[in-house]
Amino acid sequence: MGSAALYHLARRGIGAVGIEQFQLGHALGSSHGFSRIFRDIYEHPDYIKLAEATIPLWQELDSLAADQLMHFTGLLYFARHGNQKIAQRIGVMEALGRSIECFTPQEVTARYPALHLPPDTVTCFTARAGLLIVGRCILEHLEQAQRAGATVQERVRVHRVDISQETPLLETSAGQMRCDRLIISPGPWAPEILEDLSLPLQVTRQQEFYFRPEHRDRYKPGQLPVFGDMDTKFYGFPDYGPGVKTADDGLGVETSASEVDRTLDLDKRDELQAWLSSIMPDSGFSYVEGTTCMYTSTPDRDFIIDAHPGNANVLVAAGFSGHGFKFSTLVGKILADLAADGATKYPVERFRLDRFEKAQA
Numbered sequence: 277m278g279s280a281a282l283y284h285l286a287r288r289g290i291g292a293v294g295i296e297q298f299q300l301g302h303a304l305g306s307s308h309g310f311s312r313i314f315r316d317i318y319e320h321p322d323y324i325k326l327a328e329a330t331i332p333l334w335q336e337l338d339s340l341a342a343d344q345l346m347h348f349t350g351l352l353y354f355a356r357h358g359n360q361k362i363a364q365r366i367g368v369m370e371a372l373g374r375s376i377e378c379f380t381p382q383e384v385t386a387r388y389p390a391l392h393l394p395p396d397t398v399t400c401f402t403a404r405a406g407l408l409i410v411g412r413c414i415l416e417h418l419e420q421a422q423r424a425g426a427t428v429q430e431r432v433r434v435h436r437v438d439i440s441q442e443t444p445l446l447e448t449s450a451g452q453m454r455c456d457r458l459i460i461s462p463g464p465w466a467p468e469i470l471e472d473l474s475l476p477l478q479v480t481r482q483q484e485f486y487f488r489p490e491h492r493d494r495y496k497p498g499q500l501p502v503f504g505d506m507d508t509k510f511y512g513f514p515d516y517g518p519g520v521k522t523a524d525d526g527l528g529v530e531t532s533a534s535e536v537d538r539t540l541d542l543d544k545r546d547e548l549q550a551w552l553s554s555i556m557p558d559s560g561f562s563y564v565e566g567t568t569c570m571y572t573s574t575p576d577r578d579f580i581i582d583a584h585p586g587n588a589n590v591l592v593a594a595g596f597s598g599h600g601f602k603f604s605t606l607v608g609k610i611l612a613d614l615a616a617d618g619a620t621k622y623p624v625e626r627f628r629l630d631r632f633e634k635a636q637a
């Protein structure tokens with residue numbers, strides 16, 4: 277979120293500095309691990325519209341990049357008959373007149389020979405979906421931001437933020453810095469650096485595992501879509517990077533960014549491997565590697581994008597609840613709009629901070 281905000285600020289000609297506590301492109305937060313799903317299917321029309329508004333921004337960044345950042349492989353959701361979530365998503369997309377296809381399991385196999393779903397499966401396919409090469413997206417935002425005049429300070433930690441005066445003051449490992457506007461997008465470190473707001477955020481440990489199929493060419497982007505099982509909440513990607521990536525979207529063990537246990541959960545790995553083999557029985561999958569990442573979730577899984585209640589010059593972008601990356605370039609644009617103009621044309625009402633007070637009242 278921070279790299280995207282820096283990019284959009286710089287492209288508007290605003291002098292901006294990005295501060296990152298680790299090396300750029302590190303694997304310690306929420307935005308590493310080769311790929312992220314982009315999708316336009318959601319339960320709420322706001323997210324569908326935001327996803328649609330995000331596509332041209334990714335395409336713009338893609339056009340500047342040497343390597344392809346976004347692969348439109350399509351996304352196939354599936355579940356057993358009677359699953360309310362898939363029915364709801366299909367209903368919302370149809371009510372909005374958005375194009376989706378509901379293939380039978382036989383049609384799925386005809387289109388994607390590797391996939392064999394059980395006979396009583398409902399599916400929902402959208403072509404406006406696929407995968408984003410997450411690390412490249414971040415580095416491209418940063419590179420283009422710097423080309424447009426932004427400064428990036430890596431391995432600089434912000435210890436404290438003093439917002440008592442109109443111009444916020446940062447105490448960092450590189451000394452003090454004062455700024456006109458401040459955007460705080462700390463990912464899973466939000467409960468620490470935004471302690472004053474007592475946000476109802478839950479940081480959880482999530483893990484991704486890569487498996488190499490025997491015949492890799494049948495599993496590449498184009499041969500397979502991104503796929504998600506709405507009964508188990510398991511999902512997977514075509515073979516990109518070390519192999520076919522799988523993960524569980526269910527919330528993992530609660531943790532904190534400073535204490536997260538990065539030991540891989542081998543039971544979860546085995547469960548995901550068994551699931552993969554059950555829907556793609558023709559191939560053997562050998563385990564390659566796994567990685568630990570964190571979700572920072574709000575109770576309603578809606579994001580937080582709002583001004584700090586104690587200082588209108590400070591913006592908070594947090595709680596991306598395990599589904600934020602696809603929107604990151606748009607979130608950066610929204611943050612740049614809010615920082616520069618105090619307003620944005622995009623629908624951000626549901627991301628307000630005061631919804632938590634209303635929920636408590």
Ligand SMILES: Cc1cc2nc3c(=O)[nH]c(=O)nc-3n(C[C@H](O)[C@H](O)[C@H](O)COP(=O)(O)OP(=O)(O)OC[C@H]3O[C@@H](n4cnc5c(N)ncnc54)[C@H](O)[C@@H]3O)c2cc1C
Nearest residue numbers: 277297305306307313434463465569596598599600601602
């Ligand atoms: C396993 C997994 C799979 C996911 N899959 C998807 C998906 O398929 N599609 C999707 O849309 N989303 C997905 N998400 C969610 C998405 O990746 C996140 O919502 C998004 O990347 C969060 O970005 P962020 O900028 O908020 O956090 P981060 O990427 O963690 O960035 C925060 C940055 O702030 C820095 N920072 C924090 N505190 C300080 C400080 N005090 N001083 C200096 N720097 C600091 C950190 O070092 C970090 O680099 C997934 C997340 C995980 C963990």
